[in-house]
Amino acid sequence: MRTTRCTSLRHGLPGLVLLAVAAATAHADVHYRPLPAAAFRSALAIDGASARIALPAFAMRTEPVTVAEFASFLAQHPQWQRDRVLPLYANADYLRDWQTPTVAGPEFANRQPVTQVSWFAARAYCASEHARLPRWYEWEYAAAADATRPDARSDPVRNQRLLADILRAGGEPPRPIATQPANVYGIADLGSLVWEWTEDYAAMFPNADARVAGGGPVLALCGGSALAFAAKNEYALMLRVAALTALQPIDASPHVGFRCVRDPE
């Protein structure tokens, strides 16, 4: 859609009309797909036991937010441009490699997932789509599916591919979105292109500092202990949690992007 708008701008008045139409339908162009309510077994252990989570239904964005979409957001919400954002909401790495505060530049493809965005900025973007960041369990549940199965997590080939993807994602710029088949819910690129912010990532408490009303540690993840992962074969997921929980909400990593979810209306 962004391409259409840019092209149409070159054609004078008809272009402006097209632009107006495109702007009016900006949100209609973004796809969210419903995921049914489920009793989901999380790979994260609670009190040493595999957690069965009752997840209400929600709808998830089919693709991660792209560079072009984020540029459009910045044009409409200038308070999130890197030279105007409050330092409480983003550090100096925020969109640092963009050519200007509003233009990503030739280094970036429009269909590439946006990265170098803080948790605060990701939340603000989702709010602009009348959505929110997914909670960890929602993300994990959606990412458990592959193109044919709602829960493909016991497939060693699939797990090996995810591991290869996540290791590669740490070393190079994100590849374009939607080049691989979407999963059974119609959602693409979960776990393959970038790390993705979740709303509650900071409350996963990966170290022994985690506390609960009763006293003891509740979620001790990855801190040298694979035991906190009920499913030990999901090494890619462990890497993902470890990387996310090491971040501050103002951090902007070249490998962390996001997508949004919506609650049912």
Add this chain to the structure above:
Amino acid sequence: MSMIRKALAWLLCIPLLAGARAGAAAPGRADLPADSLYRITPLQLRDQDGARFDLASLRGRPVVLGMFYASCQVVCPLQIETLKRLQRALPHALPVVLISFDPAHDGVARLHAVAAEHRVRAPAFWLARLEHGDLDALGAVLGIAWRALPGGGGYSHNVVFNLLDRDGRIAARSDKQDGQDADFVAAAKAMFAAQ
């Protein structure tokens, strides 16, 4: 006609000028440092006595800011006692504001009961709930996170105190449970010494 207008403008200007003077004592957001917490708006609170106030109204004095929830049985009561001890260890009054991250359950009556139990009173020690504002963003700015435990059994959460300077900048942060954080105490004392 224009004379009348000018006269009216003068009359209108008088309260405006008075307002400008008052503004010097309690400045608006424009002159706040870029990293001031008081730039986050709205953050409207209600305390254990039912009084409403904006977080930014704390501007002008150092303050300790933390979060808790009222039905917490172990960590949060300890947190309150720890902060009382910190207050006693300082030569000057250092107000504390603890904001509930469970506003759905923590109404004024509940906050009042916890305050009475621990013998804390506003304006030295506020227990407050957010009435209007972004609770998750506030927690993230303060380095405080919480997660509801499955089955409604309370929260898994961390305990972090932030020392704000008079302009709302975070000057020190502590996650020590025993109140024996020498750096945090030293930062608070240094802040009073600088005044």
